Amino acid sequence: MKKKNIVLALCAFVGAITFGQEKEPTVPEATEIYEPVPPKVIPGKNGSAPSDAIVLFDGSNLDQWISAVDSTVAKWHLNRDGSMTVKDKTGDIQTKQNFGSVQLHIEWRSPAEVNGEGQSRANSGVFLSGLYEIQVLDNNDNSTYVNGQVGSIYKQHVPLAMASVPSGEWNSYDIIYHAPEFEKGQKVKSGTLTVIQNGVLIQDNVEIKGTTPYIGWPKNPPHGKGPLRLQDHRDNSRVSYRNIWLRELD
Known part of the structure; x- marks a missing residue:
């Protein structure tokens, strides 16, 4: 995740909390997650085994x-x-x-x-x-x-x-x-x-x-x-x- 996005997400999260109550985020970055990235699996065909099987x-x-x-x-x-x-x-x-x-x-x-x-x-x-x-x-x-x-x-x-x-x-x-x-x-x-x-x-x-x-x-x-x-x-x-x-x- 880029540093800019991290800062935006943190600011949005902190800004959304007032007196212990969480408000709905007002910027899209607050609800976006970039890590961990799921591993890539190559599917099998017609019931055959996928790549990680x-x-x-x-x-x-x-x-x-x-x-x-x-x-x-x-x-x-x-x-x-x-x-x-x-x-x-x-x-x-x-x-x-x-x-x-x-x-x-x-x-x-x-x-x-x-x-x-x-x-x-x-x-x-x-x-x-x-x-x-x-x-x-x-x-x-x-x-x-x-x-x-x-x-x-x-x-x-x-x-x-x-x-x-x-x-x-x-x-x-x-x-x-x-x-x-x-x-x-x-x-x-x-x-x-x-x-x-x-x-x-x-x-x-x-x-x-x-x-x-x-x-x-x-x-x-x-x-x-x-x-x-x-x-x-x-x-x-x-x-x-x-x-x-x-x-x-x-």
């Missing part, structure tokens, strides 16, 4: 991932089309790196060949901090409990819409996650989640009540940064993932 999966390898069970090499199938598919009964996989608040882009696909019903049809999940699940499920002509359907914050928040594409086609999730905050072992601020599925807002800055267990109430164990985890539901779900990247918001 961390690419977690681009289809070439599983180097960024490990088994969530024992931290060994991720055992899911790596496909020729640039995707990976859950390998049944090998367990969840998670990132080697830990993250806090993030903007996450991830694409997933249920099999075109329909198999199973309810929670047993193409069931998987995306876990933020390894704890908070956004449900992945094929709900096309397949009903289930609505706080466990596709796009739900599992057992906590029903999605605003069911915005899935036909079975066998690629869905996208764009997620804004603000991690909860803890002090002295106690939660002092809840985390939040916003989810856009295929361009449709399905979770609007909802409060994370705690963990997302299958049985029981949400719990709030204190934690810092954690991995991104993808679920093997152990029912031959055959869910595939591709084009996974995130931007750290911390």
Whole structure:
């Protein structure tokens, strides 16, 4: 900011305060801010990663991932089309790196060949901090409990819409996650989640009540940064993932 503008802004601010009450500024410089300048980010195209993103999966390898069970090499199938598919009964996989608040882009696909019903049809999940699940499920002509359907914050928040594409086609999730905050072992601020599925807002800055267990109430164990985890539901779900990247918001 130029020295002249700084002087004008200060004069306007000081002149606007009378007996402890702030008056409306009378010069434009009083409401103009020049620093800090936001960093420049080059956007990606068609869902590809922007210039400041961390690419977690681009289809070439599983180097960024490990088994969530024992931290060994991720055992899911790596496909020729640039995707990976859950390998049944090998367990969840998670990132080697830990993250806090993030903007996450991830694409997933249920099999075109329909198999199973309810929670047993193409069931998987995306876990933020390894704890908070956004449900992945094929709900096309397949009903289930609505706080466990596709796009739900599992057992906590029903999605605003069911915005899935036909079975066998690629869905996208764009997620804004603000991690909860803890002090002295106690939660002092809840985390939040916003989810856009295929361009449709399905979770609007909802409060994370705690963990997302299958049985029981949400719990709030204190934690810092954690991995991104993808679920093997152990029912031959055959869910595939591709084009996974995130931007750290911390």
